[in-house]
Amino acid sequence: MGTKDEMIKAEVLAQAQKLFRHYGLTKTTMEDIAKAAGKGKSTLYYYYKSKEEIYKEVVMGEMNETFSFLKEAVEAAETAEDKLRAYSLTKFRVLQEKVNLYTVICGDIESNFQLMMELHKNYESQELQLVKAILDLGQERGEFPGIINANTDQLAFTMVCAGxxxxxxxxxxxxxxxxxxxxxxxxxxxxxxxxxxxxxQK
Structure with missing residues (x-):
């Protein structure tokens, strides 16, 4: 797609994001999105087959942004301990900033279970890899003697679930x-x- 198409899609996604934040997926219609973006429904359907497709792109954009923040914070830290602390603090600070969207997403899970599970699975796999890499680093450097023989895949999964x-x-x-x-x-x-x-003993 050319620049004009990209600009139209960007505007549609920006307006759809605002609607989804307030009303969620179920209560938002394609007509609502078209009106908010200042486009006709036919134009909207030219770019997207359904509101679910728009929702998926909006949420994936939010998730990718969140993961970029996490990765950047982790990479900036030196030790494995500091990396874990940076990961945790950044994760919850971003959550605080996006709390309205997260609340809406949670409310959409029951009525759009398959879509939400697909989005969740894609994001969680990235997060698990990030946490596992930190744990592996801690093992290699001898920073985490308490898990010297532990399965870091299982430990990462447990930590992400607890979080x-x-x-x-x-x-x-x-x-x-x-x-x-x-x-x-x-x-x-x-x-x-x-x-x-x-x-x-401390």
Whole structure:
């Protein structure tokens, strides 16, 4: 597609994102999106077959942006411990900024289960690889003696799932007060296990 087509698609996605943030996928129609973008429905259908296709592109864009932030923060840190802390802190700071969209996405899961699971699976695979790479680095450098013989695939999966539980709690209760301190506490508890340390002896 040429520049004009790309500009039209960008405007459609930008307006659709606003609608999805407020109303979710189920309550948003192609007519709503066309009107918000200042386009006719026929123009909209020229670029997208359905609102689900638009929604998928919007959410994938958000997920790619989030992962880019995570990757950048991790790469900027030196030690495996600092990389894990940067990963956790960045993950929840981005969540705080995108809390409205995340709430809507959670609400769309039941009525659009297959689509949401597809999007979730694609993002989670990237996140798992990132966390596993940090754990592998910690093993190689001897930073994490507590997991010297551990399966880092399984450990990464457990950590990502645990983080998702906290993520849902923060969103559903809309409670991001003192977020940095909470993440620091979670990171310290995690480090005790990875380093094989006994916090009672500290």
């Amino acid at each position: 998702r539980g906290l993520q849902m709690g923060l969103v559903f209760n809309n409670n991001f007060v003192d977020l940095d301190s909470r993440i620091d506490l979670m990171s310290r508890i995690l480090m005790y296990g990875l380093k094989g340390e006994n916090p009672a």
